[in-house]
Amino acid sequence: MRLYGIIGYPIAHSRSPEYFNELFRREGLDARYLPFELEDIHGLPVLLDAHPDLCGFNVTIPHKTRILPYLDNISAEAAAVGAVNCVRIERTAGSPHLYGYNTDV
Numbered sequence: 001m002r003l004y005g006i007i008g009y010p011i012a013h014s015r016s017p018e019y020f021n022e023l024f025r026r027e028g029l030d031a032r033y034l035p036f037e038l039e040d041i042h043g044l045p046v047l048l049d050a051h052p053d054l055c056g057f058n059v060t061i062p063h064k065t066r067i068l069p070y071l072d073n074i075s076a077e078a079a080a081v082g083a084v085n086c087v088r089i090e091r092t093a094g095s096p097h098l099y100g101y102n103t104d105v
Helices: 016-027 042-048 076-081
Strands: 004-006 030-038 054-059 084-094 093-101
Touching: 004 016, 016 030, 076 093
Parallel strands: 004 030, 004 054
Antiparallel strands: 054 084, 084 093
């Protein structure tokens, strides 16, 4: 199963898990989308270690700019606005490499 999610604080109001899980079900995809309430961005490495099957996540307030130091690469659009709202994870020998994008622009 492929795991995706959303990070932010607070995120209890987010409808993203409901939306994406319904989409995955309807499309017959073996995937799940979870909310990860992350008050402090410094907890990101712990989150990544706890979920080695995490393939990517959306980023919401307050971490859209705070996540930048944790990324291995960012798209030109994300660099231009200085914020990321979507992260793709690739793992090499178990080590996560994070790629940031901004789909708001």
